[in-house]
Amino acid sequence: MEFRRLAFVAAEVPQARRALNRLAKIHGQSAPEDADVIVALGGDGLMLQTLHRFMSSGKAIYGMNRGSVGFLMNDYSEKGLRERIRAAELTMVRPLKMSAVDQSGSIHKAMAFNEVSFLRQTHQTASLRISIDGHVRLDELKCDGILLATPVGSTAYNLSAYGPILPINSPLLALTPISPFRPRRWRGAILPHQARVTIESLECEKRPVAVVADHVEVRHIRKVEIAEDRKRSARLLFDPGHSLAERVLAEQFRF
Structure with missing residues (x-):
């Protein structure tokens, strides 16, 4: 899938709002209902809100960290965003x-x-x-x-x-x-x-x-x-080598 249409959502903090404005100018901003993928800008709190908001839509969600905690997010970068999304690994999560x-x-x-x-x-x-x-x-x-x-x-x-x-x-x-x-x-x-x-x-x-x-x-x-809930799920996208499965595994070896 090309992921041509992106919808950016952001936390209500200055660095997340600035990121939304810059990325929307570079990549365009689609309405969430028309987008191929939702790009969430913030921390894990914003990602949880985004999962709840879009879990019934079937749309994939790609997060970039613009918050204090970013376990569920990818690293932030304004360059090559569509290429990163195309290469991302999919993880299905159930609530x-x-x-x-x-x-x-x-x-x-x-x-x-x-x-x-x-x-x-x-x-x-x-x-x-x-x-x-x-x-x-x-x-x-x-x-x-x-x-x-x-x-x-x-x-x-x-x-x-x-x-x-x-x-x-x-x-x-x-x-x-x-x-x-x-x-x-x-x-x-x-x-x-x-x-x-x-x-x-x-x-x-x-x-x-x-x-x-x-x-x-x-x-x-x-x-x-x-x-x-076996009838609902959400689709998360992670950069190769930084999948959610890898992060959870690595967390077991942190001290």
Whole structure:
């Protein structure tokens, strides 16, 4: 594919906006609905927003780093952009789908390409019950929270919480506790990608918790159900030798 029509989207920071203006003058600016590829200019936060915005369009997304963190981005350059895009390697990523019930009984749904995290709202630890595919696996977990991460998200918050890094094409999910207090020695689980995870707040009024799916937060949650969405995916493009699979592998050897 020639990728003749490019649509540039940028984060609301000066260096990203300047890059958008320069690249649009050099390469032209197409409307996103008419473009062959979306070029995202910013950091990983902007890339996540772009994935959510265009995941139903089927359009490939090529990111260039104009932000503070650029794990999901390619290096920035104004030269040879179409040639780089034509040579880029394709990675397909699937989101998690979340359905959360709050204390009033309202249902909130959201998608996450990185992780869905369950977090305490106050000074009190959260008290959680964990079920996998309808079977209770942990009767009570006292902790600051817990998260379920995709392979893409395994190098983000999950890694900071000492969760495992998952190879990008692996059919796995990482279930990782955040500052577990009891049981102290439980360090989480690696689950098959088709697993359905249910997390219940056992004392939701006394120990309120929030759930966050990428950039969507809902507070005062009673229960959340999470599963991989097998019907949706996004297409990411990476420069040869700097694929997302290579970056995830290399991250396991960093100190």
